[in-house]
Amino acid sequence: MSRAVHPHSMTPSRPGRTRAAPPQAPTGWYAQPRMLRYLLFDATGIVYLLCGFGALRAVWMLGSGPSAWAAFQQEYARTPLILLHVVCLAAVIFVGVRFFRLFPKAQPAKIGPAKPPPRPILHAGLYAAWIAVSGGLSLILAGGIF
Amino acid sequence: MRHLLLRLEPVVWLLFGQGIMIGTMLLTAYLAVVGLAIPLGIVSPDALAYDRALRLGSSLIGRVVLFALIALPLWKGAHHVRSLSIDFGGLSRDIVVAPLLYSLALLGSLLALVAVVRL
Numbered sequence A: 001m002s003r004a005v006h007p008h009s010m011t012p013s014r015p016g017r018t019r020a021a022p023p024q025a026p027t028g029w030y031a032q033p034r035m036l037r038y039l040l041f042d043a044t045g046i047v048y049l050l051c052g053f054g055a056l057r058a059v060w061m062l063g064s065g066p067s068a069w070a071a072f073q074q075e076y077a078r079t080p081l082i083l084l085h086v087v088c089l090a091a092v093i094f095v096g097v098r099f100f101r102l103f104p105k106a107q108p109a110k111i112g113p114a115k116p117p118p119r120p121i122l123h124a125g126l127y128a129a130w131i132a133v134s135g136g137l138s139l140i141l142a143g144g145i146f
Numbered sequence B: 001m002r003h004l005l006l007r008l009e010p011v012v013w014l015l016f017g018q019g020i021m022i023g024t025m026l027l028t029a030y031l032a033v034v035g036l037a038i039p040l041g042i043v044s045p046d047a048l049a050y051d052r053a054l055r056l057g058s059s060l061i062g063r064v065v066l067f068a069l070i071a072l073p074l075w076k077g078a079h080h081v082r083s084l085s086i087d088f089g090g091l092s093r094d095i096v097v098a099p100l101l102y103s104l105a106l107l108g109s110l111l112a113l114v115a116v117v118r119l
Helices: A033-063 A066-076 A079-102 A119-141 B002-037 B050-058 B060-089 B094-117
Strands: none
Touching: A033 A066, A033 A079, A033 B002, A033 B050, A033 B060, A033 B094, A066 A079, A066 B050, A079 A119, A079 B002, A119 B002, B002 B060, B002 B094, B050 B060, B060 B094
């Protein structure tokens, strides 16, 4: 079996001559509505980092004993943290709606002999999975089941 | 370093994609219930009283779900913040930003592993 090639192995040793100017972004590119939505989607990365480390802290406190867990729950009841969680939830829903809309469009036409399901079915399936997973987990966390 | 980043790209993209898909599904419930419903009194705090929370979290499925809840959003976050940095700063500083962000996600994932094991 041959080994993987270096990704830049075909790159010429020096850039070729060109009369074209180097590409430049137009002024104010970030203020275009489509770009703004795209950048907002990227910026949710900051929210996800916060949520990931926030959840890590929650699990760590749970593992630290009842008094640490009680202190953690009291901390979560503070207004600034509630407001932060509202913003985080809005960002997470924005990511879900945007990603689940884009996902069917990003599928290849064929994977070997198999074709992906039609876009509306894939879209509906993703929403069904989102509702099922979130709903089920919410019920468990809220004490509805188990 | 750039070569290593390119070689790791499929792994990072896998974790990033799962961070968006599974991370979003899990975070929706976590933020809605733990972050809002319980603190606002919509759901009784007894639902996540210490004993019940520990029982749920320390089961095998509970540990897997908690690990995914922590680690996957970190990879989604790291990759998207990297993308944001490229959009505004160009590729020149990516050689520093990308390893920094992925190291942060890796560190968080390792800590998540420790956190769920010690439950």
